[in-house]
Amino acid sequence: MHINWTGLGEVLAVALAAGVGLVTLAALGINALDRRTRAHERGTSTVIATATSALCAAACVALIGYGIYLTISK
């Protein structure tokens, strides 16, 4: 019997990076959104928080877009 350990390891590594990466990016983005709201309430600058949340959102969209590309280009 031949178990494809390399393939399994590959799935583990890529899924770990992509899955944990996506959730981390989303969490950071949500965090930044929250900071933005609070900064807005306090009347302080919202530039950094806005930029961070936009950056995180863009990264999430890119990751998911790549996922869709993988699904339909198969």
Added chain:
Amino acid sequence: MDVSLIVVVVVITALAFDFTNGFHDTANAMATSIATGALRPRVAVGIAAVLNLVGAFLSIEVAKTISSGIVDETRIGPAVIFGGLVGAIVWNLLTWLVGLPSSSSHALFGGLIGAVWVASGSDAVRFTTVLEKVVVPAVASPLIAGLVAMIATFLAYRITHRTGEDTRRRGFRVGQVVTASLVALAHGTNDAQKTMGVITLTLITAGSLPADAGPPLWVIIAAGSAIALGTYLGGWRIIRTMGRGITDIQPPQGFAAEASAAAVILTSSHVGFALSTTHVVSGGVIGSGVGRRLAEVRWSTAGRMVVAWALTLPAAALVGAAAGWVAGTGAAGTVTVALAAAAICGAIYWLSRRNPISAHNVNDAATV
């Protein structure tokens, strides 16, 4: 063109299997979104149905083999395929009745193994391939998805532990809907093409299509519609178990579970592993329960689910063997099996009406 009775019966049965495949697997994509309230139940199954239909048309590569090499394909005749499909349908309905998510592909493999075994003997079954292609991924994939979801859930809570509850809930709900949709799309591209493959290969063996033909348009439309219709009907019994039974899912967990599941499904289909969406998502949900502090995982429900996974292949094989054997005796046998299968399905449906679960009460309790 003379199309024999068995071919017509096989095509109808394949579409019926596709339909059960749809409602059995709605939970994979949408149970977590329904449980956290990210989507209303009817909206959730509607989105999943549309994406399954879209996925069916998107998949370019249609399954070239019925069994992925786990049985000797040269010994597969229409009676064997019919027996295999009947075994898969009956097992899918039984697990639906008790609300347990189990793999539709394993059920189909099991049914085919049983039917080939009685038709051609045990040497027509490639047990090593079964181990490599079915058993190993079935053990590995929920573990991988579980690990990824556990770490992701832990980080999601860790990073946002000072974030306002409202922003957090809303943000993760959006993420949930997107990742759940990705899982639904991937499901359509994978599972609808299996049925297309089965029907196309049956038509080829019957001589209705040339040897290297792709699926005719009506097959694509029929298979896509069957799986979408099944998905829209919603396997509410399984959705309840997946969304409420394993653990109490909050939006960050639901997002982590579906994101991990999508990552595992897409990566492994790229590497060439055939794995069950059901196993992956269940593993992801369990992992998201382990990853949140103070979350309770109902291990008894998880245990029952694992028992159902282990039984799927042999149980479907037994039904497939009986059905394939009777159907192999001729037209009378085929009709007998078809009537018996319809009667069993009717009985299971009747039993389910004693404790009906629908979009209205899917979130009410933890188990069926």
